[in-house]
Amino acid sequence: MNDKHGDNVHSAESVNSSVNKTIKPLYLKNSDLQIGDQTRMTDYDLMICVTKQIGDEVHCLQLDRNLWRIYLKTKDARTKLLSEGLNYKNITVSLYDTNPYSAGINSPDQKTLKVRICGLPLSVDDSAVMELLDNLKIKPTSKIIYEKIRHPVTKRMTSVLNGTRFFYMNPLEEGKYLPRENTCETVSLWTTKSTTISTLYKLLE
Numbered sequence: 001m002n003d004k005h006g007d008n009v010h011s012a013e014s015v016n017s018s019v020n021k022t023i024k025p026l027y028l029k030n031s032d033l034q035i036g037d038q039t040r041m042t043d044y045d046l047m048i049c050v051t052k053q054i055g056d057e058v059h060c061l062q063l064d065r066n067l068w069r070i071y072l073k074t075k076d077a078r079t080k081l082l083s084e085g086l087n088y089k090n091i092t093v094s095l096y097d098t099n100p101y102s103a104g105i106n107s108p109d110q111k112t113l114k115v116r117i118c119g120l121p122l123s124v125d126d127s128a129v130m131e132l133l134d135n136l137k138i139k140p141t142s143k144i145i146y147e148k149i150r151h152p153v154t155k156r157m158t159s160v161l162n163g164t165r166f167f168y169m170n171p172l173e174e175g176k177y178l179p180r181e182n183t184c185e186t187v188s189l190w191t192t193k194s195t196t197i198s199t200l201y202k203l204l205e
Contacts, residue, residue, distance in 0.1 A: 021155035023075055025060075026082055027096035028068040033088060046070075049088055054081055067101065103168040104141030112141060116166045129165070142168040 033041045043061045050058050050070065057077035062069040072078045085092040096105070103112045115138075117129065126144045133140060147164040148157050 025069040025071045027099050030066045030068055032093050102142055111171050112168045113171055114166055114168055116164055118164050140167040140169050
């Protein structure tokens with residue numbers, strides 16, 4: 001069947017086969033690109049701007065409300081753009097390594113830790129986790145988020161949870177570490193009066 005749109009249409013199979021799902025997108029707040037009363041930037045404008053810096057390395061540009069997701073073809077291109085920032089109308093705009101709205105950060109220079117909570121029964125309410133974090137003097141910058149199972153090959157996210165929760169927080173002071181194990185005395189599970197959160201650990205995002 002002939003397609004009147006020609007090269008503008010690609011099958012999902014051909015697109016997915018060319019995508020490296022292990023490369024995370026970069027993030028950019030659309031409001032950071034607005035200077036005065038100028039016209040809102042389009043995806044075409046952003047494509048031209050990014051391509052001038054890193055060449056033909058752009059795979060997808062996606063705008064979701066105030067947030068641009070910039071998907072690149074190689075890790076080298078991602079590293080280059082993240083370190084250099086985006087040159088736009090004679091100014092340099094910094095990009096975010098993680099989703100600023102999920103991580104609860106206000107600027108690209110703000111560092112965060114991603115903390116994963118593993119092995120905790122799904123029946124334990126988030127409020128119990130927050131109480132434990134409060135006892136540990138940990139103040140998340142984000143809400144508690146639930147991980148979902150991903151396809152092992154395509155990395156596409158399913159709708160099924162994998163039981164792991166995570167949140168973001170400000171980096172710890174030098175020499176301080178999160179506990180590998182802690183007990184939350186306020187949680188009641190079945191016949192027990194407490195439950196242990198095991199393998200509570202931090203990962204740099």
